[in-house]
Amino acid sequence: MTRDEAIEKAREAARSAAALAGRAETAVNHTDQRSKVPLLAAAGAVWADVSRSYSALAAVLPETVNENTEA
Template identity: 45%
Template sequence: MNLTREQALTEAVLAAAKARRLAEYAEGAAHSTDPNHYIKVTRFAEAGALWADTSRTYATLAQALPEAADDDTTEA
C-alpha cells in the first residue's frame, strides 16, 4: 500500500479522535463510584496512549511524504 500525505493525515485525525474518546472514557471511569469502572481507568488510559502514539506517527509520516501533484498543474 502506497500511503499518500492525505491518507496519512486522515489516519492521524481518526487516531487522535479515538485517543480523545478513550481519554474521556478513562476520565469518566476515574470519577465513577463503581469500583468496576475504576478498574478500567488504566486500560482506557493505556489504549488512549497507544492511539495518541499512532496519531503522532501518522502525522510524522504525512510531514515526510510529498504533497500530491495537482493534475491541473503537472507538466506534460
C-alpha cells in the first residue's frame, strides 16, 4: 500500500463515519428510529477508528513519488 492509497482509504472511512453520524443524528429526532441510534453511532465510531488507523499508516509510509514530476 502506498501513502496516497492509505490517505484515500482514510478519507473514505472518514466520509462513512460522517454519514453514519448524520444518520444517527436524524434518528434521534424520530421516535420510531431512536432504537437505531446506538447501532449507527457504534458503526460510525468503527469507521472513525478505521480512518485514524489509515491516517497513522499514511504518516509512516514514505511519500509517494510521481515519476513524471521532476525533483
